[in-house]
Amino acid sequence: MKTQDKLTKLIIAGFGGQGVLTMGVILANSAVVEEKNATWLPSYGPEMRGGTANCNVIVAEEEIGSPIITSPDILVVFNLPSMEKFLPRLRKGGILIYNSSLIKKKIERDDIKKIALPLVELTKKIKNPKVGNMIALGSLLKLTGLVSKDSVVESLKKNFKDKKELVEINKKALDLGYEYVKS
Amino acid sequence: MKQKKQLIKGNHAIGKAAIEAGCNFYAGYPITPQNELTEYMAKHMRLNKRPFVQAESEVSAINMVFGAGAGDARAMTSSSSPGVSLKQEGISYIAGAELPCVIVNMVRGGPGLGNIAGAQSDYFQSTRGGGHGDYRLIVFGPNSVQELYDFTMKAFDYADKYRMPVMILGDGYLGQMMESYIPHKYEPIKNLPKKKWALTGCKGRKKNIVKTLYLTPENALEEHNLKLNEKYKKIQKEIQMYEKANADDGEIIVVSYGTASRVVKNVIEFFNKNSKKKIGMFRPISLWPFPATALRNLKCKKFLVVEMSMGQMIEDVKLALFGKKDVTVNLIKRPGGMIPTEDEIKDKIEKMIG
Structure with a gap:
């Protein structure tokens, strides 16, 4: 299922520290690399410290109105509290990508596409527990074609321009997520 | 490229x-x-x-x-x-x-x-x-x-x-x-x-004075104020800056600025696509000077102001429309850091259409 929509709305949510906000920035920047429009609106404030963090990302060919998302087309959740908070808002026919290492509960909705990613196990494969976000982004690209992998790599280079050694491991994670959803 | x-x-x-x-x-x-x-x-x-x-x-x-x-x-x-x-x-x-x-x-x-x-x-x-x-x-x-x-x-x-x-x-x-x-x-x-x-240093020129104290009212502070x-x-x-859409023939004009106007933009697009009723928007960009002339010149009779406050800009909207016949100005207010939702604006517009 490739999205041909002119405007795609995503909510990405998880614990502070799981790379939720970074995943959003990388995705938004990749869209801009392709000369698309993008907005990235973070949750900010006390909830970021140890609690849940989330960001609203919109990618569009057209001009973007409100950067605030009521009902996303795509929901990426890294922990259970985030799923319980945002799943009811995912639009009918939308895509849920969730971290099945932390979310064991049965997902009640049948009107959406569900993609389980065992991120704890997957990150063990590449021996880095911090890049679950890029695995999820890789899977997201494969499923939706929202932006190209090349644009993401370019964004990674920009984002880690002061820590070049991190580009390679993030790229590896991106590839792993991309390949994982094929099987 | x-x-x-x-x-x-x-x-x-x-x-x-x-x-x-x-x-x-x-x-x-x-x-x-x-x-x-x-x-x-x-x-x-x-x-x-x-x-x-x-x-x-x-x-x-x-x-x-x-x-x-x-x-x-x-x-x-x-x-x-x-x-x-x-x-x-x-x-x-x-x-x-x-x-x-x-x-x-x-x-x-x-x-x-x-x-x-x-x-x-x-x-x-x-x-x-x-x-x-x-x-x-x-x-x-x-x-x-x-x-x-x-x-x-x-x-x-x-x-x-x-x-x-x-x-x-x-x-x-x-x-x-x-x-x-x-x-x-x-x-x-x-x-x-x-x-x-x-x-900048007055060597070679008359000295400049920068002050805010004008002790005598007459010929001094009053004059300064004038x-x-x-x-x-x-x-x-x-300077009167604004953006408008469907504003000259809209049945209802939604007035908002800043972040609130982004939500309003989505609502206007929704009505453009899904309704026969024409809903317009007017967005002041210069808040002072308020673009009162352009707002007053609109033919519309029904206005809806959307603000992330208890309603402050609405006073400038009312001042701009002051004395115009049969004009109503409604308000959606979300104070305390809340953002009005598209749905509540849509509902209000539906009600105003009647």
């Missing part, structure tokens, strides 16, 4: 524009949700060998800007609501002394310490002067990262042109969000006057 669009955070876009527009003095004191701006200036003013001061308080920062503006600096300070309240004494002095400066307010929920979410509850404070005395600020209410960038550049020019403080009235959401924008070269407006009044008022009237003629 070289990449044109860039992704940047609202607060950073202001800092970038300020540097490019030649801001050569910045003083500020940290407060959420505008910290990234102070942080940006700390780094980039230094890189450009221009002075950056993290002052000991907001009061101190605005008074440093007062001093820098009295010289020939392009001076700027930034803060968020409680911090901007602290600056009001200084802003009144700068307006009274007719000095240029740029003030950024990334508004957060109030009153008091309130919270750190974006809000629009400082509209009264910004558009009515804010401090003591009869004075005004030029106030811009951008609604995108692109406009934060563009209007910060313009703000320095208008401050110099009219010798008065110019405020960028954003909100926490605009400051915190990242958005695609197109950077461009700073081009000053035409005929910027030379700063002959500035305190002179300021002439300037404000001139600005009201020269």
Whole structure:
């Protein structure tokens, strides 16, 4: 299922520290690399410290109105509290990508596409527990074609321009997520 | 092809524009949700060998800007609501002394310490002067990262042109969000006057005096106020900025600015696509001077004001429409850092259509 929509709305949510906000920035920047429009609106404030963090990302060919998302087309959740908070808002026919290492509960909705990613196990494969976000982004690209992998790599280079050694491991994670959803 | 669009955070876009527009003095004191701006200036003013001061308080920062503006600096300070309240004494002095400066307010929920979410509850404070005395600020209410960038550049020019403080009235959401924008070269407006009044050392010329104290009422302070008022009237003629859509034949016109206007944009598009009823929008960009003439000239009878406050701009809307027959003005208000939803605006419009 490739999205041909002119405007795609995503909510990405998880614990502070799981790379939720970074995943959003990388995705938004990749869209801009392709000369698309993008907005990235973070949750900010006390909830970021140890609690849940989330960001609203919109990618569009057209001009973007409100950067605030009521009902996303795509929901990426890294922990259970985030799923319980945002799943009811995912639009009918939308895509849920969730971290099945932390979310064991049965997902009640049948009107959406569900993609389980065992991120704890997957990150063990590449021996880095911090890049679950890029695995999820890789899977997201494969499923939706929202932006190209090349644009993401370019964004990674920009984002880690002061820590070049991190580009390679993030790229590896991106590839792993991309390949994982094929099987 | 070289990449044109860039992704940047609202607060950073202001800092970038300020540097490019030649801001050569910045003083500020940290407060959420505008910290990234102070942080940006700390780094980039230094890189450009221009002075950056993290002052000991907001009061101190605005008074440093007062001093820098009295010289020939392009001076700027930034803060968020409680911090901007602290600056009001200084802003009144700068307006009274007719000095240029740029003030950024990334508004957060109030009153008091309130919270750190974006809000629009400082509209009264910004558009009515804010401090003591009869004075005004030029106030811009951008609604995108692109406009934060563009209007910060313009703000320095208008401050110099009219010798008065110019405020960028954003909100926490605009400051915190990242958005695609197109950077461009700073081009000053035409005929910027030379700063002959500035305190630059009077060797070889008559001395300049910058003051706000005029002890006698007659032939002094009254005259000074009348002179300021002439300037404000001139600005009201020269600057009235707005954006409108479906406004000339819309059955209902939704009036909003800043972040609230982004939500309204979605609602207008919804009605364009799904309804036979034509719903229009009117977005003031200059909040002072308020684009009253353009609003008053609309034929529409039904207005809906959408604000992230208990309703402040609505007073300017009513003043603009004052005396017009059979005009109704409704309000959607979400105070305390909340954003009106598309659904509640749609519901209200449906009800108004009846």
